[in-house]
Amino acid sequence: MPGIWITKAIALAAATCLTLAPAPRAAAQNAGGTAAPKLTQLIRVFDATLVYPPPLWITSQESLLKESAVYPQQNRNAFIQEQIKKTETLANWTGMLKVIGTQTPEAQKIGVRRAIDRSVSDYRGACEKGSLALQIVRQDAASALFTVLCGNTPNAPKAFGYGDGVGEISVARLFIVKNTIVQVQYSWRGAKFDIKNQATWPVAASTVARTTTLLETAEAY
Secondary structure (H helix, E strand, O other), rough: OOOOOOOOOOOOOOOOOEEEOOOOHHEEEEOOEEOOOOEEEEEEEOOEEEEEEOOOOOOOOOHHHHHHEEEEEEEEEEEEEEEEOOOOOOOOOOOEEEEEEEOOOOOHHHHHHHHHHHHHHHHHHHHOOOEEEEEEEEEOEEEEEEEEEEEOOOOOHHHHHEEOOEEEEEEEEEEEEOEEEEEEEEEEEEEEOOOOHHOOOOHHHHHHHHHHHHHHHEEOO
């Protein structure tokens, strides 16, 4: 959900490039010992080069263009790129891979914990009281991995597919590189749900766990 209020008419970011390629041998395993995906996407966002796994529906280099619609936008020091299935739209998507970046000389001072809080702030404003949960899976001085559950979004804009009766789950990997805070986030959206009852979630808990493992392999430098 972070970034949904960025105007859709913003010009495309000229300094960014999205590519899909086989994972380099050096990245076959990340520092935490998690096996890297066979394919990775790469994008430059301000000071950071972000390498991350493609969305779950991508299985080959050829399927990136055939099966995905990608919408990059930049407004001065804020960047967002939304990637969804070609069969869906920005108003009715059920699964989205999103990259969000902010360039600020205060990035290092803000730090990871405050960057997480800023990322979750949109959810706090949009989600129904008592229907929001944040779990920080891992955090260090320059990065974090966390999940957000928002059971209902009555205060989010209906023009973007939100509103009363719509919930969202996200897994996010956040990095701070020089003056850039960059985040890759996988989200699922569906009918409102009970955040304490996995049977009501818009996506299987096993898929959330699998995606968390995949985003653990993301890198930024």
